[in-house]
Amino acid sequence: MNAKKYKAFPAIPIENRTWPGKRITKAPIWCSVDLRDGNQALIDPMGIETKLAFFELLVKLGFKEIEIGFPSASDTEYDFIRRLIDENRIPSDVTIQVLCQAREKLVRRTMECIKGAPSVIFHIYNSTSPAQRKYTFNKSKEEIIKIAVDGVKCIKDCMKDLSEEDRKKIRLEYSPESYSMTEIDYAIEICEAVGNEWGWSKESKIIFNLPTTVECYTPNIYADSIEYFAAKISHRDCCIISTHCHNDRGTGVASCELGLLAGADRVEGCLFGNGKRTGNLDIVTVALNMFSEGVDPELDFSNLPDIADAYQEYTKMEINPRSPYAGGLAYTALSGGHQDAIAKGFAARAKMPEDAIWDVPYLLIDPHDIGRKYEGIIRINSQSGKGGASFILEHNYGYAIPKAMQPAIGDLIKAKSDAAQRELQPEEILKFFEEQWLGKKRPLEVLDLASTQLEGHDESEHVSTRGVVNYNGVKFSIGGKGNGPLDSFVAALKGTPVPEFNISAFHEHSVGQGSDTYAVAYVQITLTDGSQKWGVGKSSNVGKAGVAAVISALNQ
Numbered sequence: 001m002n003a004k005k006y007k008a009f010p011a012i013p014i015e016n017r018t019w020p021g022k023r024i025t026k027a028p029i030w031c032s033v034d035l036r037d038g039n040q041a042l043i044d045p046m047g048i049e050t051k052l053a054f055f056e057l058l059v060k061l062g063f064k065e066i067e068i069g070f071p072s073a074s075d076t077e078y079d080f081i082r083r084l085i086d087e088n089r090i091p092s093d094v095t096i097q098v099l100c101q102a103r104e105k106l107v108r109r110t111m112e113c114i115k116g117a118p119s120v121i122f123h124i125y126n127s128t129s130p131a132q133r134k135y136t137f138n139k140s141k142e143e144i145i146k147i148a149v150d151g152v153k154c155i156k157d158c159m160k161d162l163s164e165e166d167r168k169k170i171r172l173e174y175s176p177e178s179y180s181m182t183e184i185d186y187a188i189e190i191c192e193a194v195g196n197e198w199g200w201s202k203e204s205k206i207i208f209n210l211p212t213t214v215e216c217y218t219p220n221i222y223a224d225s226i227e228y229f230a231a232k233i234s235h236r237d238c239c240i241i242s243t244h245c246h247n248d249r250g251t252g253v254a255s256c257e258l259g260l261l262a263g264a265d266r267v268e269g270c271l272f273g274n275g276k277r278t279g280n281l282d283i284v285t286v287a288l289n290m291f292s293e294g295v296d297p298e299l300d301f302s303n304l305p306d307i308a309d310a311y312q313e314y315t316k317m318e319i320n321p322r323s324p325y326a327g328g329l330a331y332t333a334l335s336g337g338h339q340d341a342i343a344k345g346f347a348a349r350a351k352m353p354e355d356a357i358w359d360v361p362y363l364l365i366d367p368h369d370i371g372r373k374y375e376g377i378i379r380i381n382s383q384s385g386k387g388g389a390s391f392i393l394e395h396n397y398g399y400a401i402p403k404a405m406q407p408a409i410g411d412l413i414k415a416k417s418d419a420a421q422r423e424l425q426p427e428e429i430l431k432f433f434e435e436q437w438l439g440k441k442r443p444l445e446v447l448d449l450a451s452t453q454l455e456g457h458d459e460s461e462h463v464s465t466r467g468v469v470n471y472n473g474v475k476f477s478i479g480g481k482g483n484g485p486l487d488s489f490v491a492a493l494k495g496t497p498v499p500e501f502n503i504s505a506f507h508e509h510s511v512g513q514g515s516d517t518y519a520v521a522y523v524q525i526t527l528t529d530g531s532q533k534w535g536v537g538k539s540s541n542v543g544k545a546g547v548a549a550v551i552s553a554l555n556q
Contacts, residue, residue, distance in 0.1 A: 008217070009180075009181070009216050009217045009221070010183075011221060011224070012184055012221060012224035012225050012228050013184075013228070014224045014227060014228045017223075017224060017227055017262075018227065019223050019224075019226075019227050019258065019261040019262035019263070020261075022261045023261075023293075024257065024260050024261065024290055024293070024295060025295060026295065027287075027290065027295065027296060027297050027298040027299075028260055028264065028265060028266055028267045029064070029065060029240065029242075029265055029266040029267070030062075030063055030064070030065065030266075030267055030269075030283060030287075030298070030299060031063070031065040031066065031067060031097060031242070031266060031267065031268045031269075032058045032063045032065075032066045032067065032268075032269070032270065032271070032283065033067040033097075033244075033268050033269065033270055033275075033280060034054060034058065034066075034270045034271055034274065035051055035054060035055060035058075035066065035067060035068045035069055036067045036068065036069050036070055036099050037067070037268075037270060037275050037276065037280055038270040038271075038274040038275055038280065038315070039051070039069075040070075040276065041274060041275050041276045041277075041279075042274075042315055042316070042317070043316075044316055045076075046314060046315070047076070048076060048079060048080045048083065050314050051068075051069075051080050052080070052083065052084070052089070053310075053314065054310075054314045055068065055084065055089070056089075057307070057310055057311075057314075059091060059094055060300070061299050061300050061301070061307070062298060062299045062300050063094070063299070064093060064094055064095060065094070065095045065097055065121065065266075066094060066095075066096055066097060067096075067097035067098070067099060067121075067123065067268070068080070068081055068084065068096045068097065068098065069081055069098060069099070070098070070099045070100065071098055071100075071109065071110050071113035071114070072100060072101075072105075072106040072107075072109040072110050072113075078109075078113050081096070081098065081113050081114070082113065084096065085114070085115075085116050085117050086116070090117065090118055090119075092118060094119070095119040095120065095121055095171075096114075096117055096119070096120055096121070097120070097121040097123050097173065098110055098113070098114055098120065098121070098122060098123060099123045099125070100122065100123065100124050100125075100151075101124070101125060101126065101151075102124050102125065102126040102147050102148050102150065102151025102152075103151065104150070104151075104154045107124070107151060107154040107155055107158065108154065108158060110122070111155065111158040111159075114170075117169065118169065119169050119171075120169060120170050120171070121170075121171045121172075121173050121207065122155055122170055122171070122172055122173065123173040123174075123175065123207075123209070124148075124151045124152065124155065124172070124173070124174055124175075125174065125175035125176070125177045125209075126144065126147045126148050126151065126176075126177060127144075127176075127177040127178045128144055128176040128177065128178055128179065128182040128186065128187060128190055129178035129181035129182045130181070130182075130183070131178075131181065132177075132178055141186060141189075144190065145189070145190050145193050148174065148176075148190055148193065148194050149193050149194065149197045152172065152174070152194055152197045152198050153197060155170075155172070156197075156198070168204065171204055171205075171206070171207065172194075172198050172206050172207070173206070173207035173208075173209055173242070174191065174194045174198075174206065174207070174208060174209065175208075175209040175210075175211055175244070176190055176191065176210070177211065177213055178211075178213045178214070179210045179211050179212070179213065179225075180211065180212040180213055180214060180215065180216050180217070180222070180225075181213070181214060181216055184225055184228055184229065185232075187210070187229070188229055188232050188233055191208050191229075191233060192233065192234060194206070195208075195233075195234070195235060195238070195239065200234075200235040200238035200239075201238055202237055202238050205238055205239050205240045206238065206239045206240070207239070207240045207242050207266065208229075208233070208239050208240070208241055208242065209242040209243075209244050209266075209268065210225070210226065210229060210241065210242065210243065210244070210259075210264075211243075211244035211245070211246070211268075212244070212245045212246050212248075212252070212255055213244075213246065214246060214248050215245065215246050215247060215248040215249045215251065215252060215255065216248070216249070217249075218249075218251070219251050219254040219255040219257075219258045219259075220258060222245075222255040222258060222259055223255075223258035223259055223261060223262040224262070225262075226241060226243070226259045226262035226263055226264050227262040227263055229241065230262070230263040230264075240265045240266050241263060241264045241265050241266065242264065242265065242266035242267070242268055243255070243256050243259040243260070243264045243266070243267050243268065243281070244268040244269070244280075244281070245259070245269070245280070245281040246275065246276065246277065246278065246279070246280055246281070247273060247275075247277075247278040247279045247280070247281070247282075248277060248278050250278070252269075252273070252279070252280070252281045252282070253281060253282060253285050253286055253289070255281075256269070256281050256286055257286060257289065267281065267283065267286065268280075268281070269281030269282065269283040269286070270282070270283060271283060271284055271307070271311050272284055272308070272311055272317075272319050272323065272326060273285070273323075274311075274315060274317060282323075282324075283299070284301060284304070284307075284324075284325060284326060285323075285324045285325065287299045287301060288301060288324070288325045288365065288370065289324075291365065291369075292364050292365045301325075301370055302369065302370060302371060303370075303371040304325060304326055304370040304371050304372065305326075305371050305372065306371065307326075308326045325365075325370060329379075330372075331363065331367045331372055332378065332379040333362060333378050333379070333388065334379055334381055334383050334384060335383055335384075336383070336384055336387065336388065336410070338361075338362050339378050339384060339387045339388035339391060340387035340388075341361035341362060342360060342361060342362055342363065342378065342391070343378075343387045343388075343390070343391040343394075344361075344387075345359070345360030345361050345363070346360060346391075346395075378391050378392060379423050380392065380413055380417060380423060380424045380429055381417050381422070381423045381424070382414055382417045382418045384410065384413065384414060384417070387406055387410070388410070388413075389406075389409050389410055389412075389413040389429050389433070390405075390406045390409055390410070392426050392429050392430075393409070393429065393430065393433060396426045396430070397426075397430050397511075398511040398512070398520075399433070399511070399520060399536075400507075400509050400520075401522070402505065402507045402522050402524075404505060404524065404534075405522055405524070405534045408534050409433060412432060412433070412436055413429055413432060413433075416428075416432050436556075437534075437535060437536035437552050437556075438536060438537075438538060438548075438552065440552065440555040440556075441555070442472075442555065443471055443472045443554075443555065444469060444470070444471050444498060444551055444554045444555055445469065445470045445471075445551075446467060446468075446469050446470075446547075446551060447467070447468040447469060447470055447475065448467045448468040449465065449466075449467035449468075449489070449547070450465070450466055450467060451463055451464065451465045451485045451488060451489075451543065452464045452465075452466075454481070462481075462483060463481065463482055463483065463484050463485055463487070463488045464479070464480070464481050464488060465478070465479065465480055465481075465482070465485065465488035465489050465491075465492045466478070466479045466492070467479075467492070469493075469496065469498075471496055471497060471498055472497070474497075476495070476496045476497075478492040478493060478495060478496060479492050479495075480492030480493070480494065480495075484543065485543035485544070485546065485547060486503070486506075486543065486546040486547055486550065489547045489550065490503065490550065498554060499527055499528070499554075500527070500528050501525040501526060501527050501528070501553075501554070502525065502526050503523055503524070503525055503526075503550070504524050504525065504526040504532065505522075505523065505524035506521070506522070506523055506524075506546065506549075507521070507522040508520065508521040508522070508542065508545065508546065511538075517540070518538050518539065518540055518545075519538070519539055519540070519541065519542040519545040520536065520537070520538050520545060521536070521537045521538075521542075521545040521546040521548070521549040522534065522535070522536055522549060523535045523536075523537070523546065523549035523550050523552075523553050524553065525550065525553045525554065533553045533554070533556040534553055534556065535548075535549040535550060535551065535552030535553025535554070535555070535556065536548075536549055536552050537549030537550070537551070537552055
């Protein structure tokens with residue numbers, strides 16, 4: 001590969017940088033650009049009705065600034081914005097943002113479109129990088145600055161006829177497009193010129209949006225540029241620094257987070273990273289990363305599956321199964337060690353207060369907090385360990401499998417997955433488990449059984465059991481006494497060819513509620529040759545559940 005064709009972009013001339021030692025401690029100003037940058041990148045852009053539904057979703061999630069379109073680009077964009085305004089669909093606490101190139105004709109068309117809007121950010125931009133100046137515009141640095149300043153002058157000229165109240169409803173955002181490829185001092189120079197023309201104000205701060213239009217360097221360089229910009233721009237208290245990260249190098253989230261550490265106040269991005277080429281910044285990931293560190297992101301992603309479904313319906317884009325938080329495999333554990341650790345973590349948390357600090361192994365956040373279901377955490381295939389299938393059986397179906405029995409279940413389910421050459425679904429795991437431990441009738445089957453409480457006997461033999469069993473096709477009448485139904489049944493089997501055994505472990509619990517409650521018993525038997533087998537019994541009668549578990553163990 002011809003690496004000599006490329007060179008690294010220059011570092012930022014910054015000394016004594018402070019951002020590496022900082023933490024994100026509060027939510028930024030969020031601005032969704034799903035309806036513009038995201039929509040522009042779709043193979044099949046959204047129509048007006050879909051955009052209206054998407055706008056409502058963004059409002060519901062808590063976005064207070066939403067870039068809704070490029071009204072001078074098409075009639076669809078223009079008509080959509082007019083419907084939002086004319087039909088009073090914009091909440092009083094939400095500011096719409098419109099995008100426009102720094103060209104007079106487009107500026108005037110945009111100003112016409114936003115008439116009557118309750119609150120607007122007029123987002124104007126022009127490209128500033130050496131390549132754009134050389135190839136696209138064939139203009140000098142001074143001429144590029146003039147394009148930006150003339151665009152601002154045009155906005156101000158259009159506002160002359162507005163009332164003082166309506167003028168206050170319009171704020172300015174300026175983007176030196178291709179900022180990431182622009183000389184940092186020149187980017188500051190052009191922003192200074194824009195700020196001087198617009199006018200600096202603490203009450204209505206200008207937004208300087210500093211995009212990685214093409215992500216072309218590592219996130220630390222972007223952070224350096226933000227800290228340098230913030231230190232050098234005049235009237236820092238009169239401007240808002242906004243990030244707008246793309247993902248060409250796959251580090252858009254990191255660039256945004258480091259940019260916030262470096263002093264940025266605001267974040268533009270899209271849900272699930274939609275956008276041009278490799279996408280815009282994924283706002284969901286940045287917000288939930290904050291959430292995972294105890295910072296309220298001030299956006300509501302508590303029902304992430306429904307949000308993901310709506311996004312996929314509106315955009316016709318699919319969310320990668322490996323995507324953070326929202327991906328179908330985000331809360332799966334396919335290796336045995338991971339499954340075992342997760343299961344133990346959940347078991348421990350069941351005994352803790354609800355507000356205990358989250359520390360379940362392998363899970364950054366509690367899936368329940370974003371509407372994900374526990375049964376989706378562990379996926380069972382041939383690589384799954386001893387605890388995975390048992391976790392599914394417990395959390396989906398109520399079977400609390402003893403730890404010592406879990407390897408036997410794991411071996412069975414792994415063999416079934418190997419044979420199927422695919423992942424097993426929870427209902428299949430239940431089916432195989434119940435077939436193996438509850439459904440087997442050979443070699444031992446009980447045809448008739450009754451237990452009687454005996455009076456006047458010592459505690460070691462106060463229950464008598466009588467019945468008929470079928471063992472390997474031969475019927476046997478059985479009878480015996482013991483200290484309970486289970487003990488007396490074991491004694492009764494001693495007169496048959498059933499192999500001799502001792503009960504070496506016994507566990508039981510209930511499943512269900514009210515009249516649908518069942519007792520489930522787990523029995524481990526040890527045969528005379530030292531081998532051990534597990535059995536499972538289920539009955540509305542506790543004593544019968546233990547007997548059924550012994551029969552199940554013998555039938556293994």
